Amino acid sequence: MIIQKSATPRIATFDPQNFSFGDTFTDHMIICEYENGKWGDVKLIPYGPLPFTPAMMGLNYGQACFEGMKAYKDDEGEVFLFRPEKNFERINKSASRLAMPEVTEEMFLGGLKALVDMDREWIPQGVGTSLYIRPLIFATEEVLKARISNKYMFAIVATPAKSYYTEPVSVLISDFYSRAASGGVGSAKAAGNYAASFYPTQLANQQGYEQVIWTDDSTHEYFEESGTMNVFVRINDTIYTPPTSEKILDGVTRDSFIHLAKRRGIEVRIEPVSVKKVIEAQKDGSLKEVWGVGTAVVTSVFRALGYKGEKLELPTLPLEESFALSLQQDLVNIQNNKSEDPFGWRMKVGKEVLQDA
Numbered sequence: 001m002i003i004q005k006s007a008t009p010r011i012a013t014f015d016p017q018n019f020s021f022g023d024t025f026t027d028h029m030i031i032c033e034y035e036n037g038k039w040g041d042v043k044l045i046p047y048g049p050l051p052f053t054p055a056m057m058g059l060n061y062g063q064a065c066f067e068g069m070k071a072y073k074d075d076e077g078e079v080f081l082f083r084p085e086k087n088f089e090r091i092n093k094s095a096s097r098l099a100m101p102e103v104t105e106e107m108f109l110g111g112l113k114a115l116v117d118m119d120r121e122w123i124p125q126g127v128g129t130s131l132y133i134r135p136l137i138f139a140t141e142e143v144l145k146a147r148i149s150n151k152y153m154f155a156i157v158a159t160p161a162k163s164y165y166t167e168p169v170s171v172l173i174s175d176f177y178s179r180a181a182s183g184g185v186g187s188a189k190a191a192g193n194y195a196a197s198f199y200p201t202q203l204a205n206q207q208g209y210e211q212v213i214w215t216d217d218s219t220h221e222y223f224e225e226s227g228t229m230n231v232f233v234r235i236n237d238t239i240y241t242p243p244t245s246e247k248i249l250d251g252v253t254r255d256s257f258i259h260l261a262k263r264r265g266i267e268v269r270i271e272p273v274s275v276k277k278v279i280e281a282q283k284d285g286s287l288k289e290v291w292g293v294g295t296a297v298v299t300s301v302f303r304a305l306g307y308k309g310e311k312l313e314l315p316t317l318p319l320e321e322s323f324a325l326s327l328q329q330d331l332v333n334i335q336n337n338k339s340e341d342p343f344g345w346r347m348k349v350g351k352e353v354l355q356d357a
């Protein structure tokens, strides 16, 4: 790895009590370029802009994918990644689906560890806070031909994240728009999937809903995901989540919730969840909770579901009665090294003395 430390670090001006998530970047970033059929050297360099032309293929044809993950700092100041091998596997699945070259373990895990170690002072301490990490791959070839690019960049940037706590939200069950199509790229973290979701989300916002529950593209009768999160439904004391597919992204948080629920002895059913079943359960009072899960906020609890002009209210349960919040707490405790790690999910980031090139 080629290392070039920032000559003008901004860490001294960073106030962990007062910053804005998503637009405050740490002092460094990882980059690695692909051409002539292979990846070059991994570089850890000062964070900042890179020169590109509007003719870059990634911008024109959307050949771009990314990951979202976090690093956590415990009370002693030790730093941990959470199941980073899952994100490594997934970015390569996304890359393959978009006809992009896969990245190596050295680039992905090696790059992550080096960046997080170098910028460890940027990781806020305290439950719920973390460092949000964004690895991405995009096509950089300067050519306007609709074909597979021959040049790419892999990069990793990081931004401090605040407490995950969010208020319960209202969500609109989509009966027209879909996020993913059969045979499409829904299971890849393709940049374009997000672009396609913004307009329907904006329409939902105008109707007073924070998010959209995406339903299947052919019948709109089955739940798929909620916003950019996987979805769970609790009817009586059983929780349901749809199986992953080419339309439903295989979330690390979803998988972790399934393990944690089973550990608590909760019955988990991975099966298609019909809108009809959820609405009937809401009407007869057996629908206890509906929530979304993802790395960014861990859990987003829903307080109402909108469907065909009707707003169906959901109870908001206290922590002791809520599966969503109890499982969230189990997960956060593991991530922050506040509890045992029964599944071996934490990966400690050692302190290395990094030398300038």
Ligand SMILES: *Cc1c(COP(=O)(O)O)cnc(C)c1O
Binding pocket: 068, 189, 225, 227, 228, 229, 230, 249, 250, 251, 252, 253, 254, 293, 294, 295, 296
């Ligand atoms: C990233 C993402 C998720 C959540 O995945 P996590 O690994 O849990 O963060 C769910 N759905 C979509 C569409 C996503 O892009």
